[in-house]
Amino acid sequence: MSDSINIVHLYADEMNIYGDNGNVQTLVKRLQWRNIPVKVKLVGVGDKIPGNTDIIVSGGGQDKGQFNVEKDLQSKAKQLRSMSDAGVTMLTICGTYQLFGRHFITNEKSMLRGISIFDAHTIAQEKRLIGNILLDTKWGELVGFENHSGQTQLGAGQLGLGTVIKGNGNNDITKDEGAIKNNVFGTYLHGPILPKNPKFADELLRRTLELKFGSSHLEEIDDVLERQAFAVAKLRP
Numbered sequence: 001m002s003d004s005i006n007i008v009h010l011y012a013d014e015m016n017i018y019g020d021n022g023n024v025q026t027l028v029k030r031l032q033w034r035n036i037p038v039k040v041k042l043v044g045v046g047d048k049i050p051g052n053t054d055i056i057v058s059g060g061g062q063d064k065g066q067f068n069v070e071k072d073l074q075s076k077a078k079q080l081r082s083m084s085d086a087g088v089t090m091l092t093i094c095g096t097y098q099l100f101g102r103h104f105i106t107n108e109k110s111m112l113r114g115i116s117i118f119d120a121h122t123i124a125q126e127k128r129l130i131g132n133i134l135l136d137t138k139w140g141e142l143v144g145f146e147n148h149s150g151q152t153q154l155g156a157g158q159l160g161l162g163t164v165i166k167g168n169g170n171n172d173i174t175k176d177e178g179a180i181k182n183n184v185f186g187t188y189l190h191g192p193i194l195p196k197n198p199k200f201a202d203e204l205l206r207r208t209l210e211l212k213f214g215s216s217h218l219e220e221i222d223d224v225l226e227r228q229a230f231a232v233a234k235l236r237p
Contacts (some may be wrong), residue, residue, distance in 0.1 A: 001171025004037035005208060008049055010058035011048045011096065012042045014153050018147070020059025020093045023190035026201050027055065034219050036209075045072040048077055053088065054208050056080075060148075060190060066104065075097055077115035084117050089208045090184040093193070097178070097186035098122040098150055107149065116184055117156030118179040120170075132236040133167030133189060135177050141165070142197045143233040152188075154179060162185050183207045183213025196233050198226040 009024045024040060032036040038186055045068065049056070063068075073080075084090065098104040101120035104112040114121075128149045135142040142162060151171035154160060160170070161178025169177030170186070176185035185204070189192065194201040206216040 004039045005031055005054045005205075005212070006050065006052050007038060007040045007055045008043050008053045009040060009056065010049070010056050011045070011061075011069050012059075013044055013216060015066075015096055016059045016191040017062060018060050018094070018178035018192070020057075020190065023093070023194045024057050026192070026194040027057070027205065030198070030201055030205060030221070033221050037191070044071060048235075049076060050131070053083070054212055055070075055204065055224060056088065056090040057084070058092050058096035059192075060096065062095075066099060066112055070099065073115060074113060079116060080115055083137050084161045084182050084184045087183050087207070087211045089204050089211070091194075091204060092184070092186045094148055096191065097188065098152065099144065100184070100186055101152065101179070104150060105149040109219050117184055119181075120152050120179055120186075121157040122150040123150050123152050124149045126150050127172065129165055129172060130169040131190075132233065133169065133177070134140075134234060135162035135167075135169070135189075136163040136165055137162035137200070139200050139203050140191065141230075141234070142189065142194075142200055143230055144187070144191045144193045148188050152179075180222050183211070191233070195228060196229045198223045 092100050099114045101118045103116045104122040109126045130147045133146045160176035161181045164175045210216040
């Protein structure tokens with residue numbers, strides 16, 4: 001396969017306080033193990049997103065980090081919405097997930113504008129939602145760790161990533177977690193999410209390969225360590 005998969009780590013410096021760069025590393029390794037060429041580009045504030053991008057990954061950050069990227073994200077909003085409509089795969093975690101919705105209102109009642117890929121809005125509360133989390137999704141169970149004061153409400157027609165089995169999820173009332181629009185995924189699951197959830201990681205890769213090459217085939221690889229990590233995380237209180 002001559003063409004490489006081009007991954008953009010969006011706001012790698014500004015939005016990466018929970019080790020979410022591990023999601024990029026996981027995608028890279030799972031491609032390399034299958035001898036699929038891959039390139040990674042870091043795109044920060046003021047940088048342009050390359051037109052040949054196949055996957056975008058962006059992590060979580062404190063409210064200050066979200067303020068730092070809000071204006072820049074608005075400048076990229078048209079391109080990101082167009083890429084979403086075209087089927088480009090994206091994984092947004094926590095703070096970036098919130099900014100891919102309509103808006104985020106902080107504890108200080110400041111409003112951060114989102115780019116409205118997801119029909120969702122987030123309002124910060126005094127209570128933080130912290131702890132291990134387990135979801136039921138169409139790709140099986142997903143494990144992770146959540147730590148957020150923002151509580152997200154999905155619009156009436158907005159599809160969630162999964163249903164909470166253990167933990168809180170988008171908020172402390174409903175049982176939905178995350179959001180999906182086209183091939184764009186949003187979630188509060190840190191950990192990072194992909195190393196312990198290889199089936200979900202491969203789902204992102206299959207969607208990417210299907211769009212770029214017209215084939216979603218992935219060779220099987222040995223995920224024994226990943227499955228063990230999942231099992232340990234699932235048993236945590």
